[in-house]
Amino acid sequence: MTPRPAAETPPQDFETGINQLATIGRLLDHPELARVYVYVCYYGPVTRPQIKNALNIPKTTVYDHxxxxxxxxxxxxASGRPVDITAxxxxxxxDGIMVTPTILHAIALQEVDEDISYFVERHGVGKLAAAIRQAxxxxxxxxxxxxxADPLEIPTGEAIRIILALKPALAVGQEYDPHFSDIFPEIAGDIEFDADIDVTAPLPDSES
Known part of the structure; x- marks a missing residue:
């Protein structure tokens, strides 16, 4: 039997990688779904009622997502009542493009930020990812x-608005995304903000 080349990817790893790509693609295309994932990822373990209250989305939508x-x-x-959810x-x-929770958070912010929604509508999620790097x-x-503006090939006014709109994604990602420094390998420790940003998601006191 011919031995497998050392560089060949095991079938299980290949399958896992393709499944991850498919999942990431779904999250990139569905901002509300990405918003639930990022919330659970950053603040878990959480429960469905906490997701509903924190993100202000309907109970049925939470269950579906x-x-x-x-x-x-x-x-x-996790088993038990209430059910704890983690991610x-x-x-x-x-192709040299990295996706981490920080990127997905920016995608998710389309649901609550008009400037990011407008930017993605005009330029797409790829340009938004590039804007995160510039931010x-x-x-x-x-x-x-x-x-x-010049690297993004967009008007100056749009560049200013998107840089400001992405501040929360960067602030929270710097605190909770373990892969944050992979996006900004040379500058992650230098990223600072001129005003305090509350990166702690409010969790409700009641499970109702």
Whole structure:
């Protein structure tokens, strides 16, 4: 029997990688689903009522999204009442593009931020991912907001608005995304904000 080349990917790893790519694609295409995943990832273990109250989405929608995320194996449900839900932080790279919870958080913010929704509608999620990198450079004091416009090939006003809109995703990601420094390998420790941002999600006192 011919031995398998050392560089060949085992079938199980290949299957896992493809499944992860498919899951990431679904999250990139569904901001509300990504929002639930990121919330669980950052603040878990949480319960369904906590997700409902914190994100202000209907109970039936929460159940549907949790079921979808569990089916795609990116969240885990513990036995017991209430059910505790946790999620592992994803990190996947394809063609040099890295996706981590920080990127997914930015995608999710379309649901609650008009500037990000407008930006994605005009330029797509790929450009939004590029804008995250420029926002990091800005908050690391490497570039001005205006200087972000040329690399993104967008008007200066749009660059300024998207850099400001992405501040929460960067602030929370810096605190909770274990892969944050992989997105900004040279500058992660230099990223700072000129005002305090509360990165702690409010968890409700009641499970009702």
């Amino acid at each position: 949790v079921e979808t995320l569990e089916r795609h194996e990116v969240i885990t449900l 592992e932080p994803v990190r996947i790279t394809t 990091g450079l800005h908050y690391a004091d490497q570039i001005t907001q205006r200087m972000a």
